[in-house]
Amino acid sequence: MSIRRVSCPARIVFLDGEMAALDELEGGFTAEQALWCALEEGHTGLHHVIAQCVRGTETAPPWVMWARWPPGNEYGPGRELLRLDSCPAKFLAGAVSEQACSLPEGHVGRHDYEFGPPITEADVMPDWLLRRLDE
Numbered sequence: 001m002s003i004r005r006v007s008c009p010a011r012i013v014f015l016d017g018e019m020a021a022l023d024e025l026e027g028g029f030t031a032e033q034a035l036w037c038a039l040e041e042g043h044t045g046l047h048h049v050i051a052q053c054v055r056g057t058e059t060a061p062p063w064v065m066w067a068r069w070p071p072g073n074e075y076g077p078g079r080e081l082l083r084l085d086s087c088p089a090k091f092l093a094g095a096v097s098e099q100a101c102s103l104p105e106g107h108v109g110r111h112d113y114e115f116g117p118p119i120t121e122a123d124v125m126p127d128w129l130l131r132r133l134d135e
């Protein structure tokens with residue numbers, strides 16, 4: 001979730017009924033009432049942001065409740081709270097410094113770890129060095 005703007009300049013303010021629904025989710029954290037869209041600036045389609053993360057139980061994995069809403073019509077049709085799977089992409093997959101994309105599966109635009117100045121493997125501390133620091 002993003003309470004500060006990191007990407008798209010669209011913001012959602014949850015209605016009291018939506019806040020109540022988010023706070024009622026078992027194992028969730030305290031919901032924030034106003035959040036910035038998490039997708040890349042200039043994206044097409046609906047705005048998206050994580051509204052609530054729910055801890056899993058022994059039998060159920062953790063899951064994420066997303067809010068999505070139409071551009072230019074925040075309260076219009078298409079605004080909804082729904083459960084979406086996460087994007088499976090990972091930066092430096094398998095490495096100590098692996099970073100998962102925290103956007104929903106099938107999102108438009110780049111993965112969130114690609115926002116901002118370009119990152120390459122050369123910018124990241126190599127695994128062998130991290131392991132040495134751990135010793």
Ligand SMILES: [Zn+2]
Pocket residue numbers: 008009010037038039043046047048
């Ligand atoms: Zn957006």
Ligand SMILES: [Zn+2]
Pocket residue numbers: 087088089101102103107110111112
């Ligand atoms: Zn992604």
